[in-house]
Amino acid sequence: MSPGAALRIREMVKKEFRQLLRDPRTRAIIFVSPIIQLLMFGYAVNTDIRHTPTFVVDHDGSADSRQLIDAFVASGYFDVVGRSGRPADLVYALDHGQALLGLEIPLHFARDLAVGRASVQIILDGTESNSATVAQGYAQRIVQRFALSRVAAAGTVPSGGVDLRARAWYNPNLESRVYNVPAVIGMLIMLMCLLLTALAVVRERELGTLDQLRVSPLSPTELMLGKTLPVAVVGLIDLAAVTLLAILWFDIPMRGAPHVMLIAAVLYILAGLAIGLLISTVSRTQQEAFMSMFLFFQPAIILSGFFYPIESMPTVFQWITLLNPVRHFLEIVRAVFLKDAGVLSLWPQYLALLLLAAVVLRVAVVRFPRSMAG
Amino acid sequence: MNWTRLLAVSRKEMLQIRRDARSLYLAFILPLVLLLLFGYAITFDIKDIRLAVLDESRSAASRELVASFESSGYFTVVEYLGRRSEADAVLERGRARLVLVIPPGYAADVATGRPAEVQALLDGADANTATIAQNYADAIVAGHSTRIVRAGRSTGLPIRAETRVWYNETLESRNMIVPGLVAVIMSIIAAMLTALTIAREWERGTMEQLAATPVHRLEIILGKLAPYVGIGLFDVALATGVGLLVFGVPFRGDVLLLAVMTLMFLLGALGLGIFISAAMKSQILATQVAMLATFLPALLLSGFIFAIEPMPLVLKGISRIVPARYYVTVTKGIFLKGVGIDVLLVDGIAMVVFAAVGLALAIRVFRKEIA
Numbered sequence: 001m002s003p004g005a006a007l008r009i010r011e012m013v014k015k016e017f018r019q020l021l022r023d024p025r026t027r028a029i030i031f032v033s034p035i036i037q038l039l040m041f042g043y044a045v046n047t048d049i050r051h052t053p054t055f056v057v058d059h060d061g062s063a064d065s066r067q068l069i070d071a072f073v074a075s076g077y078f079d080v081v082g083r084s085g086r087p088a089d090l091v092y093a094l095d096h097g098q099a100l101l102g103l104e105i106p107l108h109f110a111r112d113l114a115v116g117r118a119s120v121q122i123i124l125d126g127t128e129s130n131s132a133t134v135a136q137g138y139a140q141r142i143v144q145r146f147a148l149s150r151v152a153a154a155g156t157v158p159s160g161g162v163d164l165r166a167r168a169w170y171n172p173n174l175e176s177r178v179y180n181v182p183a184v185i186g187m188l189i190m191l192m193c194l195l196l197t198a199l200a201v202v203r204e205r206e207l208g209t210l211d212q213l214r215v216s217p218l219s220p221t222e223l224m225l226g227k228t229l230p231v232a233v234v235g236l237i238d239l240a241a242v243t244l245l246a247i248l249w250f251d252i253p254m255r256g257a258p259h260v261m262l263i264a265a266v267l268y269i270l271a272g273l274a275i276g277l278l279i280s281t282v283s284r285t286q287q288e289a290f291m292s293m294f295l296f297f298q299p300a301i302i303l304s305g306f307f308y309p310i311e312s313m314p315t316v317f318q319w320i321t322l323l324n325p326v327r328h329f330l331e332i333v334r335a336v337f338l339k340d341a342g343v344l345s346l347w348p349q350y351l352a353l354l355l356l357a358a359v360v361l362r363v364a365v366v367r368f369p370r371s372m373a374g
Numbered sequence: 375m376n377w378t379r380l381l382a383v384s385r386k387e388m389l390q391i392r393r394d395a396r397s398l399y400l401a402f403i404l405p406l407v408l409l410l411l412f413g414y415a416i417t418f419d420i421k422d423i424r425l426a427v428l429d430e431s432r433s434a435a436s437r438e439l440v441a442s443f444e445s446s447g448y449f450t451v452v453e454y455l456g457r458r459s460e461a462d463a464v465l466e467r468g469r470a471r472l473v474l475v476i477p478p479g480y481a482a483d484v485a486t487g488r489p490a491e492v493q494a495l496l497d498g499a500d501a502n503t504a505t506i507a508q509n510y511a512d513a514i515v516a517g518h519s520t521r522i523v524r525a526g527r528s529t530g531l532p533i534r535a536e537t538r539v540w541y542n543e544t545l546e547s548r549n550m551i552v553p554g555l556v557a558v559i560m561s562i563i564a565a566m567l568t569a570l571t572i573a574r575e576w577e578r579g580t581m582e583q584l585a586a587t588p589v590h591r592l593e594i595i596l597g598k599l600a601p602y603v604g605i606g607l608f609d610v611a612l613a614t615g616v617g618l619l620v621f622g623v624p625f626r627g628d629v630l631l632l633a634v635m636t637l638m639f640l641l642g643a644l645g646l647g648i649f650i651s652a653a654m655k656s657q658i659l660a661t662q663v664a665m666l667a668t669f670l671p672a673l674l675l676s677g678f679i680f681a682i683e684p685m686p687l688v689l690k691g692i693s694r695i696v697p698a699r700y701y702v703t704v705t706k707g708i709f710l711k712g713v714g715i716d717v718l719l720v721d722g723i724a725m726v727v728f729a730a731v732g733l734a735l736a737i738r739v740f741r742k743e744i745a
Contacts, residue, residue, distance in 0.1 A: 025654070029662045036666060043689050044674035049505070051683055094540060095713055097703060100683075126540060127550050127706045131681050137509025144516060169465055171498035179500050191665075199658045207577070283396075286657040287570045291400035294566065295407065302411050307679065309503050311422060317415040331468075338499045339466050 008218050012226025020196075020230055030196075034188045034238045035245060041184040042177060042250050045307075049134040054078040055099035057090050062110035068120065071146045072103065077138045090123065100125045101135055113150065170338045178253070181246045182337040183306045186329045189239050189265070190272050190300070194293050196231045197276030202289040205280075220369035228273045235269045246337075256336035260343050264332040264350065271325040271357035277364040281371035300326045328352045379589050383597025387571070391601055398605075401567060405559045405609050406616065412551045413621045420506045425449040426470035428461060433481035439492065442518045443474065448510040461495055471497045472507050484522060549624065552617035553705035554678035556610055557698045560636070561643055561672035563609055567602050568647030569657075569664035572740075576655040591740045595733070599644050606640045607633075617709075626712025632705070635718075638725040639701045643668060645732025652739045672698035697728040 021027055054072065058065050072078045081099055082089070093099040102123035112118035122139050124132045171178045204210040213223055243261075246252045275296065283289035302308070303317060304326035310318055321327045328349040335341035343350070391398055425443060429436050443449045452470055455461060461473045475493040483490035494511050496504045575581040584594060614632075617623040647664060654660040674680060675689060676698035682690060693699050700721040707713045707721075715722065 023656075023659075025656075025659055029659060033662060033666055037670065040670060040674055040689075043686055044680055049681075053683060095711060095717055097707075100681075123540060127710050128677075128681055134505055134509065137506070137512065141509070141512055169495060169498055171501055171504075176501040179502070195658065195662065199661070203577075203658065285394055285397070285574075286661075287394060287397045287567075287574070288400070290566060290570065290657075290661050291397050291404065294562065295400060295404055298404070298408060299411055302408075303415060308415075309420065309500060311424060312420055313415050334499060335468075341466070345467070 005219070005222055009222050009225050009229075012218060012222065013229050016226055016230040020234065030192070030234055031238070031241070034192065034242050037188055038181070038184055038242045038245055039249075041187075042181050042246070045176070045180045045184070049131050049138065050077055051079045052077060052101050052131070052135050053081040053099045054101045054103060055090050055093040056080055056083045057085065057087055057102065057104045058083065059085065059107040060105050060109040064110040064113055065105045068105065068109075068143070068146055069103070071142050072139070075138065075142055077135070077142075094123065094125050097125070100128065100131065101139065103139075177250060178338065179334065180306075181250050181252050182333045183304075183330050185239065185242050185246060186268070186304075186326060186333050187301055187306065188242060189235055189269065190326055190329075191297060192238055193231060193235050193269055193272030194276045194279070194297060196234065197228060197273050198279040198283070198289045198293050199286055200231075201227060201277065201280035202283050202286050206285060221365070224277065224365065224368055228277065231273060231276075232269050235272070236265065239265050239269075252337060254337055255340035256342070260341065260346065261333060261336045263343065264329055264336075264346075264353065267350065267353040267357055268325060268329040271353060271360060274357055274360035274364050275325075277368060278360055281364065281367040300324050303327065304330050306330060322352065323356065325353055325356045328356075375590065375592055380593040380597045380600075383589060383594055384600040387598050388601045391605075397567070401563055401605050402609065402612065404562065405613050408555060408559060409552070409613055409616050409621075412555055413548055413617075420503055420510075421448055422450045423448055423472060423503070423507050423510070424452045424470045426453040426455055426461070426464045426473045427451055428455040428458060428473060428475045430478045431476045431480035435481040435484045436476040439476065439480075439515075439518055440474070442514050443511075446510065446514050448507075448514075465495065465497045468497065471500075471503060472511065474511075548621050549710060550706070551679075552613070552621055552623045553709040554676070554702050556613045556617075556705050557639070557676060557701045558669075558672050558678055559609055559613055560606055560639060560701070561668050561698055563606050564602065564640060564643035565647045565650070565664040565668035566661065567605070568599070568644050569651045569654075569660040571598055571602075572648055572651035573655055573657045573660040577657060592737060595645075595648060595736050595740060598648065599641070602644050603637070603640055606644070607636065610636050623709060625709055627708030628714060631715060631718070632708050635701065635704045635708075635722060635725060638722070638729045639697060639704075642697050642725060642728035642730075642732035645729065645734075645736045648736040649732065649739055652736065668698075671696040675699060676702040678702050697725060700724045700728075 056069055073080055082093055090102045094102060104121040109118050124136055126132050247254050279289055279292045283292055303321045303324050310321050332346050332349050335346060427440055444451055464470045464473060473495040480490050496508060498504045575584060618625055646668060650663050651660045654663055675693040675696045682693050703721050704718050707718050
């Protein structure tokens with residue numbers, strides 16, 4: 001690179017920074033909005049099923065039935081929001097969404113229990129199939145434990161049988177936040193890179209200021225560098241801010257070394273900028289750029305393993321996810337946060353990020369000068 | 375208010391949308407892509423969980439237990455481990471999510487009727503999948519255990535829990551996602567498209583021209599809204615049609631009620647989009663604010679995917695002013711529960727209020743700006 005080019009790029013970067021940071025509202029969007037989003041996601045994306053509102057219809061009203069209900073409450077998974085003797089009230093509560101689970105204990109429950117063939121009915125609101133599946137598992141386990149304790153109390157310990165002892169590693173309390181917050185970081189950084197490059201370039205084209213830059217002595221490559229470097233810096237600052245927030249505010253343990261994540265972040269931001277530039281070359285208006293960006297971003301998040309495990313997807317979609325930089329970055333971030341993974345064990349993900357960034361950047365670099373002229 | 379002028383503004387906006395044909399295509403393609411992705415790729419029905427087995431018993435009894443896991447359909451055995459230390463690596467590398475450890479004395483315990491114990495080591499990093507995997511493992515072991523006990527002499531546990539699921543009998547995640555997705559799609563379309571419409575006029579300097587015409591601001595707002603209401607309603611119909619025909623999602627309620635509620639929701643969301651657009655005057659800012667103010671709440675705080683009950687109080691409070699929350703209740707209620715206006719009255723009123731507030735905000739900020 002000639003000294004002249006370095007100087008030109010430096011001036012361009014300065015100009016871009018000034019443009020980015022001049023408007024207080026833009027500053028707020030760049031630095032405050034990721035923090036708001038992390039807070040929102042951190043609290044809202046909570047797939048732990050606790051305090052499920054439960055409606056109880058106890059036809060028996062015996063000491064035994066009350067003890068079973070107590071077992072539900074004591075577990076912490078269920079909150080009794082209403083009781084009644086009429087099944088119609090249960091229907092009402094589920095229809096109106098006041099309860100997600102109904103527990104119906106039939107008449108003669110205590111009597112049947114004594115002779116060993118009692119039954120209870122659990123009714124679930126399946127409109128939230130995810131919560132319903134988990135709640136169903138908990139409810140059955142509670143009934144099972146209750147039954148076991150009865151058998152044990154009666155002295156007829158069931159002979160044989162198998163007991164399962166489960167232990168969760170990396171996240172012993174199975175808190176979903178520990179898994180989700182690191183992923184949010186990856187999502188926010190991608191969004192910021194896309195928005196700032198794609199929309200900013202198209203905007204200059206719309207306003208005609210790109211033409212001014214075109215007739216300046218800057219070469220297209222210098223122009224691209226000048227446009228993207230400030231965004232990369234902003235991306236890294238945002239990354240540092242939200243990572244700190246995740247550790248300090250949400251108490252997410254950071255078990256790995258920061259440099260493992262930093263290397264990945266640089267590659268990831270590079271990929272994000274390249275995709276942003278590519279979108280800018282195929283969009284004439286900001287609205288188009290925005291819609292195109294969304295058309296990439298939404299599927300990228302859905303197919304990243306953020307909310308839904310990739311292995312449960314159909315095979316075709318599992319292949320598609322290999323082309324998704326968000327997937328590889330999330331794998332690295334989660335491994336660094338939760339498992340203290342090192343650079344060496346993550347080489348496939350690094351390599352994938354590097355390849356994706358290189359290929360998209362190459363296409364963008366080829367297209368960019370042409371789109372400027374057009 | 376003059377209908378001719380209003381229609382003229384609408385026609386101008388429609389011409390502008392048509393000229394920008396790609397945005398229009400995207401407005402129709404985006405919902406389809408989301409629907410197909412959510413419908414085909416995404417499933418909360420966790421299956422084929424990768425299972426590694428450390429069988430220290432190496433007996434017929436232990437193989438039977440592993441067979442119970444495999445035949446359940448929830449687990450796929452990916453690896454048999456030789457030593458306990460290997461469990462570490464398998465979980466860290468993510469090769470398996472669950473390691474089933476069957477201790478050396480297992481077969482002897484089962485044969486002599488002593489309570490046997492097996493261990494499940496879970497990769498808890500993904501708490502959601504781990505919880506579900508644990509529940510499945512629990513159920514499989516319990517089922518297996520009951521069979522062993524029955525084969526002996528005892529009669530098994532004295533209580534049977536009968537589970538019934540309402541509204542979504544097969545617990546299919548598609549059935550919950552499609553109605554909720556309609557709301558999210560609406561929020562995206564409404565916010566994204568309208569957020570740009572007025573900011574664009576400001577950036578291009580055509581707003582002064584528009585202000586100089588005799589068109590009243592109410593006519594500008596409503597005129598600009600009309601085409602987007604059309605796009606939005608079409609998108610809802612499209613999403614509903616694909617949901618019913620392709621994904622077989624049940625539709626148990628009243629179509630007319632859904633249409634009316636959708637219209638209310640759209641008016642509020644579009645009004646909010648125009649308000650943001652007029653207040654920000656820049657397209658980049660407007661899109662960012664629209665994302666924060668409409669799309670994210672619709673995704674996170676509407677009960678679409680994430681249940682609202684476990685959230686902290688502050689977020690629960692905020693969710694009350696998120697229109698999408700009421701709309702998701704309405705779509706799920708109409709699609710899956712088949713309930714009518716008697717149950718959805720509160721949500722309906724909430725959405726009328728939002729429509730009024732959204733439009734009022736749009737008109738108010740617009741007056742200030744023009745002056």
